[in-house]
Amino acid sequence: MSESARVPSRPHGAEGTVRQVLVVEDHPLFREGLAAVIDLDETFSVVAQAGSGENALTEADRTTPDLVVMDLGLPGLSGIETSRRLLRAHPDIKIVIMTMSESDDDLLAAVRAGARGYLLKGAPREEVLHALHTVGQGGAVFGHHVAERLCGLFAALGSAPASKAFPTLTAREREILDLLAGGLSYRQIAQRLFVVDKTVRNHVGSIFAKLQVHDRAAAIVRARDAGLGSTAE
Template sequence: MADTIDDRPQLRVLIVDDHPLFRSGLRAALDSAVDVEVVGEAGDAEALGVLVDETRPHVVVMDMGLPGISGTEAVRGLGSSHPGLPVLMLTMAQDDASLLAALRAGARGYLVKGAGRDAVLNAVRTVATGGAVFGPEVADRIAAQLAGVRRAVPDQPFPELTQREAEVLELVARGYDNRRIARELVLSEKTVRNHVSRVFAKLQVAHRAEAVSHARDAGLGATPPSQVP
């Protein structure tokens, strides 16, 4: 049932998510509110600045794990090209590294996909008026970190990875190919390929460049790769 609030100004929303069915459902949910209008959609952030100029949104609702340019990079880019434009992250990523990366980049809100229509609408309205919004699970983790509560494996950016997978991701983030990683870790290339595949699955990324982007957003790969002889 659509909202019946007709004295609010129209909030223009741009959706950036690489899943067409999810975009369609989110658009329907947002458009069902009389004070919200979806003015555009995109499946990636490659031309996001141009799209923002064309559609002039008040809020960008964006996924974290976009192909190519990650959601975190896109938020950071909008902060430079369109300062003051609030971004609400609506994503499957629930790990602390993704959350902190989004906040450092300048996101004004962070909701996990699966949040109800009313929660998403409230978040859009809140960030549009200068507020910040976080889902209950996210808010609990922020509170714990601010209180100095140490979490399990606190120094591990991606706690879902095994120690070996984390080592492989660190070298992927440095720009090493599988052969170089095999040499560094004294493993077979087949074993490295298996580790890389599991890392991609756990991070929900489709290709190496996306994995590198996520890893570098979390602070991995800081050491530049040395020249291979």
């Protein structure tokens, strides 16, 4: 099935509802294979596929799915930002992340973005379908190993300072992100840290990559959500 193709939907009902699914994944073979697996379950109907975040938003508006299976590493708009925008436009949609990423930052970002499930690619068919059934019925599923990490992360966040909210960032990157979240410009940060502007911009590029954001505004939102930005004054 090609990107954006639509499969005829099965009828909806109250109990035994056939839940409509949007699959968002930039690798066509994996996307089509995943869609085929989901469609074999008679309680689901894959109504659309998308290979980018932008296309996912368009397809969600067109098909109004019940469930979205979302990759994180999308070209252009990230899976995290796509999830946020989807839920703003369609609050009833339930999102399950399926990704190669084992990053703690990605896991926390997905939860904060509103994901109801987080599975690693390579999960067996039964686990994928179980997650979709559970999330479709209002539950949440994070897989055995992911759930253990999530519990550990929230426990750590409860006792750690906000500056440790992004464990993959270096100390300098966290410092710069904190200053960004506090409203300082690149030049002001450079002056504060006694470095040249280019050094700050290089660090910011690394921060964007690790947080999977594409601009300063998105990075600031992530940082402030984590409690950063209070030490810039």
